Every structure is written in C-alpha cells, then in structure tokens.
Amino acid sequence: MGRQAYVNGRFVRHAEATVHIEDRGYQFADGVYEVVTLLAGSFVDEAGHLARLKHSLEELRIAMPVSDAVLKLLMAELIRRNNIRNGYLYLQITRGVAPRDFKFPKKTRSALVMTTRRQSFSPSLSDDAGIKVASVPDIRWARRDIKSIGLLAQVLAKQNATEAGAFEAWMVDSDGFVTEGASSNAWILTKNGVLVTRQADHSVLHGITGNSIEYLARELGVKVERRPFTLAEAFEAREAFITSATTFCLPVIEIDGRTVANGHPGELTCNLRQHYFDYGQKRQDRPFAWPK
Numbered sequence: 505m506g507r508q509a510y511v512n513g514r515f516v517r518h519a520e521a522t523v524h525i526e527d528r529g530y531q532f533a534d535g536v537y538e539v540v541t542l543l544a545g546s547f548v549d550e551a552g553h554l555a556r557l558k559h560s561l562e563e564l565r566i567a568m569p570v571s572d573a574v575l576k577l578l579m580a581e582l583i584r585r586n587n588i589r590n591g592y593l594y595l596q597i598t599r600g601v602a603p604r605d606f607k608f609p610k611k612t613r614s615a616l617v618m619t620t621r622r623q624s625f626s627p628s629l630s631d632d633a634g635i636k637v638a639s640v641p642d643i644r645w646a647r648r649d650i651k652s653i654g655l656l657a658q659v660l661a662k663q664n665a666t667e668a669g670a671f672e673a674w675m676v677d678s679d680g681f682v683t684e685g686a687s688s689n690a691w692i693l694t695k696n697g698v699l700v701t702r703q704a705d706h707s708v709l710h711g712i713t714g715n716s717i718e719y720l721a722r723e724l725g726v727k728v729e730r731r732p733f734t735l736a737e738a739f740e741a742r743e744a745f746i747t748s749a750t751t752f753c754l755p756v757i758e759i760d761g762r763t764v765a766n767g768h769p770g771e772l773t774c775n776l777r778q779h780y781f782d783y784g785q786k787r788q789d790r791p792f793a794w795p796k
C-alpha cells in the first residue's frame with residue numbers, strides 16, 4: 505500500500521490522508537502533539553512522551569481519543585506498516601471537528617492523526633559538526649509547558665535563524681534569559697563544569713530528551729542546575745548544546761556570529777550524545793513521572 509498514515513481510526517495512504525476543514529486544530533490550533541524517535545526498531549522514551557501528552561491534554565481538557573494501551577498498539581502498527589526501524593513518529597490530537605465557535609463544543613470526539621518519517625542517526629559527530637544558533641525575542645504565550653500545535657512564533661524564529669545562516673533559534677525572554685530553542689531545549693556547560701538548563705516550569709516545554717540527558721549526566725557525576733542563563737553566560741560557556749527528539753544532543757559552536765566552546769563540539773556534549781544512543785537502544789522506557 506506504500507507509505508501510510510493513521511487518521512481517526514483508519515490506516516490510509518499517506519498521500520490521501522486528510523482531515524475535515526472544521527477540525528479545531530486547523531481553525532484554532534486547538535490541539536497538541538508529540539514527536540517520538542524510533543531507534544533500532546523501538547521508541548525512545550515512549551513513557552515520557554506519553555506522560556507529557558497526557559499533561560498537555562489534561563491542561564487543555566481534551567479527552568484522550570483512545571486508551572494508552574490502544575495508542576501504543578496503533579503507534580507500533582503504523583511503524584510496522586511503514587517498515588521503519590529508525591526515524592520519527594508524529595502524533596497529533598485535536599479537540600475534533602465542530603462548527604467554528606471559540607468555546608469548547610459539547611459533543612465532539614477528539615481527533616488523532618499519526619505519521620512517520622524515516623531517518624538514520626549517528627551517535628558520533630565529526631569535529632566540525634556543531635550548529636549555529638541565532639537569538640530572537642521569545643514572543644510566545646505563557647503556557648509553553650503544553651506541547652501545543654500553535655507554533656507560529658517558532659515558525660518565525662526558525663525562519664529568522666535560517667535567514668541568519670543558523671540551524672536553530674534561541675528564544676530570549678524579556679529579562680534577557682534564554683528560554684529554549686524554537687524546537688529544542690538549550691543547555692550550557694559553565695567554565696566550572698556545571699551543566700545548566702532552564703527549570704521545567706510554564707516558561708518552557710519540559711523536554712523528554714533533556715530529561716534523560718539530565719539523568720545520564722548525573723550518572724556521569726556531572727552537576728546539573730536547572731535555572732535560567734543569559735546569552736552573555738552562553739558566550740563564556742565551556743560547551744553548549746541543544747536537545748530534542750529529532751536532534752538528540754547536538755553541539756552549539758556559534759551564537760549570533762560569536763564562536764562558543766572553541767568552535768568545536770565539546771567533550772561532554774559528544775559523550776552525552778553517545779550515552780543517549782546507548783540508552784535509547786538498550787534501556788528504553790525508563791518509568792517517567794511528570795514533574796509536579
């Protein structure tokens with residue numbers, strides 16, 4: 505049947521997968537999503553992604569369209585049908601289809617859509633593999649802990665970064681602190697060897713990859729501090745990197761045209777990337793509790 509997608513109860517040809525024009529995701533961005541990595545045939549941090557999905561849905565009072573167990577079966581079935589061992593699964597749940605009206609509709613069933621993408625990953629990085637970052641003001645709403653499909657601010661941030669020759673945008677709040685990347689979490693390793701990333705409150709998305717990276721860093725004996733940091737602090741950092749399901753742990757070597765971390769992927773960054781791969785291949789599904 506070729507590439508397949510899942511749309512509201514059916515596996516369909518990807519090219520023919522469509523949703524209704526009055527889906528509230530299309531009209532109001534009234535929905536949430538997850539991106540889960542597939543490594544060597546298994547999902548990485550599936551429990552964490554499903555815990556965050558539940559958090560996002562609960563905060564917006566959108567019902568889970570299927571049980572956890574059924575969702576897991578559907579995810580596995582889509583991967584099987586597309587014959588993918590390495591890549592991503594994209595999953596989106598909206599409040600469903602209803603005549604356009606801002607308040608919640610009374611009887612609408614939430615809508616579930618899933619797609620997959622094939623991608624190969626490498627644990628090791630060449631010496632010139634670091635990415636460039638461009639800073640932009642963070643103009644998003646106040647509930648960034650919800651993985652909303654309303655991503656216009658991130659679209660603009662990424663476009664700005666691309667036009668500046670950078671791979672990622674680091675968004676900066678009105679107090680001058682970095683919140684996170686447009687589609688990743690932002691990290692620095694200070695000169696004193698402390699790993700710093702923003703605390704997981706409403707100001708950022710609580711990254712599932714970053715959560716595991718923190719766990720692995722602590723296992724390596726690295727001190728981790730969850731607090732805001734400025735661009736000035738990042739310019740002075742020993743290392744800098746981003747984390748996300750699509751990039752794992754990727755070194756940053758330039759911010760706003762200024763070289764950081766000697767312009768090369770840092771030792772701890774590369775180490776954590778390798779560890780995350782090993783973890784992904786061997787220890788998937790570490791139990792995950794959503795932080796309260």
Ligand code: PDD
Pocket residue numbers: 539684685686687688689709710711712713714747748749750
């Ligand atoms: N983005 N912060 C933001 C704003 C993100 O969009 C993402 C992920 C992350 C990292 O979260 P995780 O480690 O759970 O992937 C942080 C996904 C990959 C995306 O939108 O494609």
